[in-house]
Amino acid sequence: MRNSLFKLLTPFLAIIAALFVSALLIMATGHDPLKIYQKMFSMTFGSAYGTGQIIFRTTSLILAGLAVAIPFKLKLFNIGGEGQVLAGAFVAATVGFLLPPQTPPFVAIATCSLSAMIAGSAVALLAGWLKVRFGINEVISTIMLNFIVQAFVGYMLTWHLAVPSTVHTPEIIQSAQIPMFGSIIGIWDKSPANFSTLIALAACLGAWAMIFKTTTGYEMRAAGLQPEAAQYGGINANAHILRAMAAGGAMAGLASTNFVLGYKHFYEAGLTSGIGFIGIAVALLAYAHPLWLVASALLFGFLEYGGLTVNAYVPKDIFMMVQAVTILMVLVLTKAMQRV
Amino acid sequence: MNTAAVSLSEVSRKFGEFWANREISLEIRSGSIHAIVGENGAGKSTLTRMIYGLLPPTSGSISVRGQLVRFTSPRQAIAAGIGMVHQHFMLIPDLTVTENIILGDERGSLFTPLKKKEAARKIQSIAETHGLDIDHDAVISDLSVGEEQRVEILKLLYREANILILDEPTAVLTPSETSQLFTTLTSLRNEGKTVILITHKLDEVLSISDTVSVMRRGRVIATKPTATVTKSDLARLMVGRNILLRVENPPENPGKTVLKVVHTGFTDRKGRKKLNDLSFAVRAGEIYGIAGVEGNGQSELLSILWGMVEPGCLVSGSITMNDHPLKNMNPAEIAATGVSHIPEDRLRHAVIKDFPVSENMIFGRHREKRFLRLAGFNAKAVRAYTNSMIDRYDIRCGTESDPPLSGLSGGNQQKTVLAREIERPGLRLLILAQPTRGVDIGAIEMIHKKIIETRDKGIAILLISAELDEIISLSSRIGCIYKGSIRHEFSTVEIRRGRTCEQDFEKEIGMFIT
Numbered sequence: 001m002r003n004s005l006f007k008l009l010t011p012f013l014a015i016i017a018a019l020f021v022s023a024l025l026i027m028a029t030g031h032d033p034l035k036i037y038q039k040m041f042s043m044t045f046g047s048a049y050g051t052g053q054i055i056f057r058t059t060s061l062i063l064a065g066l067a068v069a070i071p072f073k074l075k076l077f078n079i080g081g082e083g084q085v086l087a088g089a090f091v092a093a094t095v096g097f098l099l100p101p102q103t104p105p106f107v108a109i110a111t112c113s114l115s116a117m118i119a120g121s122a123v124a125l126l127a128g129w130l131k132v133r134f135g136i137n138e139v140i141s142t143i144m145l146n147f148i149v150q151a152f153v154g155y156m157l158t159w160h161l162a163v164p165s166t167v168h169t170p171e172i173i174q175s176a177q178i179p180m181f182g183s184i185i186g187i188w189d190k191s192p193a194n195f196s197t198l199i200a201l202a203a204c205l206g207a208w209a210m211i212f213k214t215t216t217g218y219e220m221r222a223a224g225l226q227p228e229a230a231q232y233g234g235i236n237a238n239a240h241i242l243r244a245m246a247a248g249g250a251m252a253g254l255a256s257t258n259f260v261l262g263y264k265h266f267y268e269a270g271l272t273s274g275i276g277f278i279g280i281a282v283a284l285l286a287y288a289h290p291l292w293l294v295a296s297a298l299l300f301g302f303l304e305y306g307g308l309t310v311n312a313y314v315p316k317d318i319f320m321m322v323q324a325v326t327i328l329m330v331l332v333l334t335k336a337m338q339r340v
Numbered sequence: 341m342n343t344a345a346v347s348l349s350e351v352s353r354k355f356g357e358f359w360a361n362r363e364i365s366l367e368i369r370s371g372s373i374h375a376i377v378g379e380n381g382a383g384k385s386t387l388t389r390m391i392y393g394l395l396p397p398t399s400g401s402i403s404v405r406g407q408l409v410r411f412t413s414p415r416q417a418i419a420a421g422i423g424m425v426h427q428h429f430m431l432i433p434d435l436t437v438t439e440n441i442i443l444g445d446e447r448g449s450l451f452t453p454l455k456k457k458e459a460a461r462k463i464q465s466i467a468e469t470h471g472l473d474i475d476h477d478a479v480i481s482d483l484s485v486g487e488e489q490r491v492e493i494l495k496l497l498y499r500e501a502n503i504l505i506l507d508e509p510t511a512v513l514t515p516s517e518t519s520q521l522f523t524t525l526t527s528l529r530n531e532g533k534t535v536i537l538i539t540h541k542l543d544e545v546l547s548i549s550d551t552v553s554v555m556r557r558g559r560v561i562a563t564k565p566t567a568t569v570t571k572s573d574l575a576r577l578m579v580g581r582n583i584l585l586r587v588e589n590p591p592e593n594p595g596k597t598v599l600k601v602v603h604t605g606f607t608d609r610k611g612r613k614k615l616n617d618l619s620f621a622v623r624a625g626e627i628y629g630i631a632g633v634e635g636n637g638q639s640e641l642l643s644i645l646w647g648m649v650e651p652g653c654l655v656s657g658s659i660t661m662n663d664h665p666l667k668n669m670n671p672a673e674i675a676a677t678g679v680s681h682i683p684e685d686r687l688r689h690a691v692i693k694d695f696p697v698s699e700n701m702i703f704g705r706h707r708e709k710r711f712l713r714l715a716g717f718n719a720k721a722v723r724a725y726t727n728s729m730i731d732r733y734d735i736r737c738g739t740e741s742d743p744p745l746s747g748l749s750g751g752n753q754q755k756t757v758l759a760r761e762i763e764r765p766g767l768r769l770l771i772l773a774q775p776t777r778g779v780d781i782g783a784i785e786m787i788h789k790k791i792i793e794t795r796d797k798g799i800a801i802l803l804i805s806a807e808l809d810e811i812i813s814l815s816s817r818i819g820c821i822y823k824g825s826i827r828h829e830f831s832t833v834e835i836r837r838g839r840t841c842e843q844d845f846e847k848e849i850g851m852f853i854t
Contacts, residue, residue, distance in 0.1 A: 213716040215706060222692045222703065231648065232681070232689045233704035234672025 006337050011285055014329035015299065022322040029314050036310050043309040044302060050309065052181065052191020058294075058301035059193075059258045060085075060272075062200040064279025065297055066207055067120070067252035069288040071138075071244045073211055074224040074237075076131075078245065080142025081252050082276025083149035084123045088116035088253025090153045092260045093267030094161065096172025108176035113199075113257050120253025121246045123149060128245030132238045138245070146276070157269060168268035178262040194262030203251060207290040210247075220244060252276065278304070281327045299326075343406045345370040345503050345534035346391060346422075351400030353386050360386040362558045364400070368503075368551075373525060373535040375545040375566070378555030379578055379780035380750045384538050387555070388505050391536070392424045393417035404503070423496030424505040429488050433481040438463060440480055441495045459498075466497045470527045471520065485635070486517035493524065504528065505536045510544060514633040515808070515850040522548050540781075542571045554578055579782045586839075587788035590796075592816045592832070595624035598769050598800035599645075604657030606640045606824070609650065614640040616824040618657070622769070627791070627801040629815030630826075631808060632853045637824035638804050639684075642773055645802075646681050647671050661769060675704065678768035680761035682754075682775055684804075690757045693746040697737055698726040700745045701760055708765070733759040734786060751783025758787060762794050770794060773804045788814060808846045812839060820852035828852040 023033035044050040067081040078084075092112045099108055127141040161169050178196050182189040211217040223230040223237040230237050259271055282300050286292035300323060307319030344367040353361040361383045368374045378384050389395040391402060393411030402409055404420050411417045414424075431440050438460045460476045467474055472490045480488065489509060496504055506525075510518045525535050525548060537549060545552050546566060553563040554577040561577050576582055599622040606615035615637045622628040632638060643649050644659065647670045659666045664677060675681075683689040691700045702711050702722055711722050723742075730737065733755045737743055745753055754775070761770065775791065776784045791814060795801055805811050811818055818830040830838070830849070838845030 209716075215712065215716060218699065218706060218717070222695070225692050225694055226688065229689050229692055229703075232646070232671060232683060233706075234670065234675055236670075 007287070007334075010330055010333045010337070011296070013333060014285075014326050017329045018322045018326040021325050022318055025318045025321065026314050029318075031314055036314055039313070040306040040310045044306050048188050049191050050305065052188025052193035053305045054298070054301045055181075055188060055193040055197055056191060056258065056263065056301075057304050058297045059197040059200045060255045060275050061278060061282050061297035061300050062204060062294060063251050063255035063258070064275045065282035065286065065293045066203060066290060067124075067248045067255075067276070068280050068283035069248075069286070069290060069293055070207055070211070070251065071124075071248040072224075072283060072288040073217075073220055074241060074244045076128075076241065076244060077139050078124060078127075078142055078248050079139050079280065080124060080127060080145050080249075080276070081279040082273075083142070083146035084120035084249045084252030085255045085272045085276050085279075086153055087123050087149050088120040089256040089259050089272050090156070090267050091119035091253070092116035092256035093169045093172060096176045096260065097170040097266070099173050099176060101173045101175070103173065103175055105175040108173060109178060109257075109261060112172070112176050112261055113254060116253040116256040116260075117250040118253070120251070121249040124245040124249025124252070125242060128242045131245075132241055154269070157267070166268075168264075168266045171265050172260065176261055177265055178257060180262070192263040194258065196257035196262040199254065199257055201294070203254060204290045204294055207247075207251070211290065216240075216243070252279075278323065281323060284327055285330055343370060344368055344403075345372075345405060346536070347403050347406075348387075348391075349401050349403075351387075351390065351397045351402060353383075353390060353395060354398045359558050361390070361397075364558075364560050366553060366560055366563065368534060368536060370405070370534055371529060371532045372550040373529050373537060373548055375537045375539060375549035375552045376555060377539060377542065377545055377552060377574060377578060379540070379782070380778055381780075382555040382578070383558040384555055385507065386558075388424065388507060388536065388538055391417070392422060392505060418499060418501070421500065421502040422505065423499060423501030423503070425489065425492045425496065425507065425509060427507045427511065429492055431480045431488060431491060433479075435480060437474060437476045437478050437480065437483075437491050437494075440491060441476075441498050445499055463494055463498060467494060469531075470497070470524045472524055473520075485512045486514065486520070489513070489517075489521070490524075497528075501533075503534045503536065505538070507538045508540070509537070510539065510541060512634060514854045515846070516854050518544070542574050545574065546571060556580060575781055579780070581782075586813050587785065587792060589792060589813060592626050592795060594626040594816065595798060597621045598624050598662055599802060600660045601641075602658050602660075604641075604644065604659060605655070606637065606644065606649075607654040608640070609652040614824050615644075618821075618825050620819050620826055620829070622800045622802050624768070624800045625795060625798045626816035627795050627803050627814050629811040629818045630802070630804045630821050631811045631818055631849050632804075632806070632821035634806055636821050636853070638773070638821065640824075642681070642683070642771070642804065645674075645679075645771055646683075647674050671704075672707075675764070678764070678766040679771065680764045680767055680769070681771040682757055682761050682773060684773035684777065686754060686757050691745050691753060694744055696742040696744055697730070697735070697748070697756060698722050698742050700756055701726045701729055703760065705760060705764060729756075729759040729763065733790070735759065749780070749783075751779045751787075754779050754787065755783065758790060762790065767799055770799055770801045771804075772801065774806065775803070776805075776807070776810060808849055809842065811849075812842060812845060818849065820849060822853050 026033040026036050044054055064081045064085055067084060068078050071078040092115065095115045096112045099111065123145055127138050127145055130136040130141045131138050157167065163170055178194050180194045181187050182191060211221065219235045220240045222233065223235055223240050227237050255275065260267060264271060278300055282293060282296045286296035303319045303323055307316035346368040348364050348366045351361060351364045352359060364387065376384050376387065386395065390397050393414045393416055396412065404422065409420060438456055441463055442459045463476050472494055474487060474490050474494065509521060513521060529535055539545060549566045551563060552566050552569065554561045554574060556578060602619050604615055604618045605613065607613050618641065620628065630638065644655055649655055661677060661679065666674065687693060692703060711717055735752050735755045737748060745756065776787055779787065791801065803811065803814060812835065815835060816832050818835060819826040820828045
């Protein structure tokens, strides 16, 4: 009882501790932290545009977080979200401009997102296969795959697909574009927030139901907690490793709906950079729980955009530190609790 | 000067709201063998951990040879002359006996050469004095479990420990190794050292200790000179009620052969032969007991029977179950033919500790249609099934409605596994490995009853156990396994006769397994 209460409080304590550290850093730059926080708040949740920006970032982070959280149930550490998101975004953009312009919207969106999911999935699955077949640690293989995907996409963009004298692909067809919240229901106007947020939330619900309500999820959790026991119980742990990596990669690929289909409508160099790594933090802070993940993604979305809004006064790097300090605090507090 | 070696006064230890030890006052006489018995969770290990400085007491005081002490780490306890042999040995497999013994006590500084020869001489002389027969140049990984234990004891003696704590030292020993250990312990006592023996085997307590303390629910219920108590006195004190030490075993009625193991061999990855021309058969409605010291091929046999042979190992011979060859089947397929298996290390292999009782009650049987609905489980059916099992097998879950399995006592965890495996639909063969290891006396009684009941339903049972009294009281036939083959088989008639004079029968079996 006391344990679960403490577990619930840990993220909040961590956030408070991190804000305290950032306050010290802000003071060191010669500013009043309270004033900066106030400014930050009014320019984010205080305005429709700011809120929209946060929603946009949160959406990507939810999916990047799921990419880590689902394999984590099997004690697999998928560090490859970065490469998987990138693969998805690049494939979605490419398919998006190759489709015939008269494709009906539903079909176009489905085709683009599905191919993005398959692309992300394929990258993650490769790491899963290396683990199952040769016992290669997934941390190493997913990191290496990040480099491979980055280099490959960079090459394809510069040499084959970029619109001349730019660093982006041609625009995707009209019907593959996911509408913005601003243009349809008039909220969070002019911000990049778009309807793919609903896709991300549905993905969270789906992942939650899969993990906690299905027999597959039951087997998966068992294999993650005690692989040997799972084997005795007749559970094929290897199949679950592949399944979890594939599902995680698909979630990462799905983040392209937010970046490409909903916002930019093309792929440009660096569009998704960093998102996969923050996704790790998002998943860790939420203990890899698909529903808590929404709150965790919201926090990181806020810190990310909030940092930008006050960049004129204090370097936004401070808020990157806050993100990292939060995660470290969660880890420290969790370990400290085990010792009590 | 006959002061107490260790004396505890009103010592208590609390974990959260739970009193693991409560107001324990105890005097352990210098130069005696003092046994501490009690069921699992009675607080024996908490007590020894406090004496050894691994846990500070919540309240109360401990003195060693009249000196009030307050250890904050085992290092201080060792300095005060206390040593402990843990249940799991703390040896480095790649080093030699001498190197392991002097480890942490090298008596030199960074660049001075190790005085290994001198140490070896000292070890040799200690070993000879106390009958601790050991080759001091041998590498640990080549030693038997009994030899490893001798190294652990030598380690303490080398450090001149006067008070030795041994935690369940005979759990892993053969009968002859056990008697060798007891000779050593007696010799140590005669030299004036104090031995604290933690155990749950009452026969051992009676045969070796001078004084015995019984613990129950965190308290010391009684401390008595061993000469004044009987086995059933101790059992009653431990459990708090009269219990049956020997389950009733009516005559069996065997049917046709269910499991047939023929000329089976097993060679592990390093090319070591673990099973050698092993043959036996188990008939429906009988219990075939395999008696043997651990490490004589039992684990390998179990891995074959459950389809879990590690890659790289070679299996020969043939195994059939109801005329189906068991070759190349995985655990799920084997289970589907009507086989249940309760592995020896159930906490690691048979349950998911963090899952609630209900999810464990269907673990491995979670593909049965009755528990499913759409892509998930039928929560109501699972719940109802769990409740009926909890009732029928008397599983005590405490106040919470569906607590994680780790919150249950060892006996109740085993009952959960037993319920799940015995109630498997279409069960024809039940494989039991060490079914009562780490289980309280009270729960053992109930588990043994259920095993006999299952046998009488016409199910074939293979029982593998290191506890000879368990093998004797349950089995219809006994196969003695030694170095991977059945060396001798006792018939039903011989066993029935053996039960009337159990100690002689145990000795007789002992001859075939060592």
